[in-house]
Amino acid sequence: QQQVKQSPQSLIVQKGGISIINCAYENTAFDYFPWYQQFPGKGPALLIAIRPDVSEKKEGRFTISFNKSAKQFSLHIMDSQPGDSATYFCAAKGPQAGTALIFGKGTTLSVSS
């Protein structure tokens, strides 16, 4: 119940294309769903986050789509660029103060030029 399942494990997209990464969860108490981006040799950094009271959040070329009934959320990267090549992690957290984010296993994105 505490898992967050992420797919695909790796993704190759052409420059200018749309990258889509999917995550699914079981725990309906989760109320915070962030995405993290990690470049080689760096720690993960928060990219964008959503709460379950909205179905979509957009920041620049990055969009989270959230489907509460299906318990799924996804990251869409529009007009993908070589600089977007990184590992992406979805995560989820419940409302309790003393709990940690639960991460998916990550997706390695390569954007070819």
Add this chain to the structure above:
Amino acid sequence: DVKVTQSSRYLVKRTGEKVFLECVQDMDHENMFWYRQDPGLGLRLIYFSYDVKMKEKGDIPEGYSVSREKKERFSLILESASTNQTSMYLCASSGLGDPGRRKIPQYFGPGTRLLVL
């Protein structure tokens, strides 16, 4: 800017050695976390702390211990390092956030790559 620093970027240790990984954050955050990152396994939580001298086990605490004597500092200890503890170790911190709506993100350090021979 929030800064989470880790004492070493790379460490090489021998089997059986006691290893200390230090993490310091400068944002007065209540919560601090230790993860290990392995290819194909993602980020797995080892321990976290929501207050000074408080600690909670994560998903994979076996073989590790932690110490939080000061709010800004969270140490991960490998009592007797083993080769299966070769990994990337990531520290993170976060504030409490608003009781109602706003969530405070976790900020990560750059990681320590540990090799146990």
